[in-house]
Amino acid sequence: MTVGEMAERVEISHRTVRYYDDEGLLPARRSAGNYRLYGEDALARMMTIRRLKPLGFTLEEMRKVLALLDAASAPSSATDPDRPQLLERLVELEADVRQRREKLEEHVAGADEIIASLRPLLP
DNA sequence: CTTCTGACA
DNA sequence: TGTCAGTA
Numbered sequence: 001m002t003v004g005e006m007a008e009r010v011e012i013s014h015r016t017v018r019y020y021d022d023e024g025l026l027p028a029r030r031s032a033g034n035y036r037l038y039g040e041d042a043l044a045r046m047m048t049i050r051r052l053k054p055l056g057f058t059l060e061e062m063r064k065v066l067a068l069l070d071a072a073s074a075p076s077s078a079t080d081p082d083r084p085q086l087l088e089r090l091v092e093l094e095a096d097v098r099q100r101r102e103k104l105e106e107h108v109a110g111a112d113e114i115i116a117s118l119r120p121l122l123p
Numbered sequence: 124c125t126t127c128t129g130a131c132a
Numbered sequence: 133t134g135t136c137a138g139t140a
Contacts, residue, residue: 002124014126015133033140035126 006038017046023059025049025066055100066068068093 001030003021007014021036022026026045029037052062068089071077079084 001125013133015135018127019133031126033126 001038001043003036003038004044006046009043010050012050013044020046020049020059023063025059025063055097055104057100065093 001009003014003017007017010017017026018036022028026038026042028042029039031037048066048069049062052065057065058097071080072086072090077083080086
């Protein structure tokens with residue numbers, strides 16, 4: 001699929017997709033006319049990025065997360081001599097995401113309070 | 124019409 | 133991240 005298609009499918013502006021691509025976060029090929037071409041794999045990555053963003057991950061952090069996920073899902077990871085360290089990092093990532101999730105909940109609670117404070121002011 | 128790159132806001 | 137320009 002082209003950038004426009006990708007952008008539409010993940011509901012992110014084509015400008016942003018292009019930016020992530022330029023930053024090396026997406027696996028893309030080029031058409032004869034130099035158009036970016038993406039596969040389902042790129043789409044899956046884009047979705048992961050979309051979920052990471054609201055958690056506050058920076059592009060650099062996303063780069064690491066994606067690399068870790070790739071390494072963990074690679075067929076060779078089963079025999080990788082560093083399997084323990086890989087699992088270790090996955091555990092750390094999970095803890096990190098859990099912590100960010102908590103932060104989001106606090107934000108939601110804050111929004112609820114604002115809403116509640118508005119209620120008595122409205123007709 | 125869509126995408127590309129680079130630049131500016 | 134949006135938009136504008138000039139292309140392919």
